[in-house]
Amino acid sequence: MNPKLYTFLWAVATVIFIILSSLAVASVAKLIARWRGKNQLYQSRTFAGYFFASPWIVGYIIFVIGPTLASLYWSFTRFKLPEPPVWVGLQNYIQLLTTDDQFRVSILNSIYVTLFGLPLQLATALVLALLLYRRLPGEQVFRMIYYLPVMLAANSAMLITWRLVLNPNNGILNTLIRMVESVFPFLVPVRQVVVWFTELTNAAFLGLQRGDFNLLQQTVARGLPGPDVMPLWHQSQLWSKPAIIFIGVWSCGAMMMIYLAALCSVPTHLYEAALVDGANGWQRFWRITFPMISPATFYNLVVGIIATLQIFEQSYVLTDNGGPAQSTYFVAYYLWRSTFRFNKIGYGAAMSWILLVLILVLTLIQFRLANRWVYYEYEEA
């Protein structure tokens, strides 16, 4: 067949499908409205509304709901291309949760970065937002500067740049640290303590993760590192996750903007009343600002947890495929490797559903706990 005619026929068929499916969805919606006893005008509006929304609805069903359901089915199968999927029940889930060391390592790595990285991101975003809220000259420029990393952070080119920046030998970051220390020598012992503390905590974590505390024992035995010892960033398993957390903190611009919008919505009369009552700066922040922006904190926390648990590019680009020693082997990365490199599609699907359930559970817990600390002004009203 002439390829152009083939393409034209497919295009016509697609348009006809969209129109027919939209008519079908709209008709069903109108029928439901009729069954519910709605009047003719309501039914007509229902029909029109669903007719125009249906192209998106049908597309969502075909390209999102459909693959999701297929993934759920595959998670209960042993599926290795090109063989067809073979039903194995809960075997994939049992293996992941009980015997797969790599999955345990990846989950713990993801939880580490979320547990330690997210509070730092939130705190940094809040501090930046408070600074920008002061209406200083050039605030628009600063807002752009702090928001730019959001667009660049997980971009592969930017991550390759971070590899250069974080080079332990001549990277910009370590070079800057050395420069500052040459001007302020009293910072050297501070850096030694920070290095030692970071290596100790990460060695302890690795020990818990693997059930083997050799590395922790050696780190303790080594004592305080010498003045020449610099952070090794992506070169060392004791520094790779802090490196990723550092990049996460650098890209907290989106959270900062959310906080900035929340700060602008805090009623100023509260501050005036507090000033009249003699409240100092910290009291005004802790008693007024922080509670009033708690919805923004809650939003950043929920979205932050969801995003951090799905880190992938940093594993793939920054630390060279989950290394060193799988210290940056995260769940999303393991999921990808299982599916596209190991050709274990059912196994990867099971992993994705476990990750979904984990995120859902954490989100639900946050929503339940939110009643205790998130304050919405309209509730008062």
Added chain:
Amino acid sequence: MRSKVWILATVVSALAILLSACAKPTPAPTQPPAPQPTQPPAPQPTQPPAAEKVTIQVMVVDYIPDKTDKWLEEEVVPAFQKEHPNINVEFVYVNWGTLDETVQGYFAAGEGADILNLGSEYVAEYGDRLAPLGQYFKDWPDWAQFLPGTLDTVMWEGEPRGLPWLTAPRAYMCRTDILKDVGWDHVPTTFAEMVKLAGDATIVEGGALKRQGFTPLDDWQEYISLIWTLGGSIYKDDGSPNFDSPEAKAALQFMYDRRRAVLPNEQTAGLPETTGALLASDLVACQWGNLWGAPATSDPIWEKIELFPGFTHPDFPKSKPVVQVFNDWLAIPAYSKHIPEAVEFLKFLGSAENLNTYNSHFGSFPPRKDAWFGYVEKDTVMKKMGELMSQYGVGFADIRETAQFRDVLMAEMPLYFTDAQDLDTTLKNIQEKYTQILRDAGRLP
């Protein structure tokens, strides 16, 4: 009135699209005759019935955009079609990042490209789904020209499943001027000498490496090469992993000792970032790798670099130097409906002249000895590497469940190298995990 104009415009546009779609396809623009590559007389191919026109599709992953693709489409195909006017050839270009998904998709669908460009270790993954081609190559005189080390890559269960296409051997190379500075007048010939040299040639200042005696320090592919060097193998006769062997232990111990000779402790910062080849930068004394990671062969620095195949171990009588040979190759999947035609194109592409031209794009080696003319012969470095490959080459092939195997090694080896676990635990973990992987894949009972 306005709506009538819109309706008329819509109808006219639809008619125009319909009429253009129904038009005959425009003929391809005439190209100037492609220059004919000189080649030895090709054996007479078996011709399909003259009336039947066949199109074969070739999936290519090893290519340089605007160079290799142009050569294939503008020179190779026209020359091929002069001999086989009934066979049309089309190319599909993919990249390494999407190769696995593309190939798996073909096999899942049971259709796709008729020729697949695969990497060195892929025969273990797809061997049983590739067409056995022994009957097509048994009477092909050119077959004898291919290096045995390269043919390892394409064999599965005694049958060739394709043809080697690109060969990149890995050998050891040392800067003789740096060696001389640290009191060495020869490259290392034993494992112990390599460890000593790595330490002697390393400079550490201020907690950071200023010069590294050897790189890389933790390459899993070198580990496999070292096992072969010691006379061992990574599989036992029953197909189970062999990481409880003395060779596997000695190889890993050697890598640890060499690493310790270079990095006194794991708090030493690595080399600074640099551009260009490390061996040309004075940052490294010795390295293991292929010529792509080395200075350009035209660089005068090569007067101070010695290529050598490796070392031996006095405690292992079977040890001999090994040059690990990576071969990318062209396979024919069993689902192909045009296997004889695809074989004809393979043979054409596998001629000495064509392999020489193709590999000249990459600076790699043609996998057949009689194709080592021109850029190979004229370049002393390539000539030397070629000699090492001929004498010591072992194909990086039949590595089963490579992706998972790699992950196991990349997880366990660094734990040993960073003193997080000992040697015996590391080997035990590798053995157990890899055995389970092979069992899950159905390769072991």
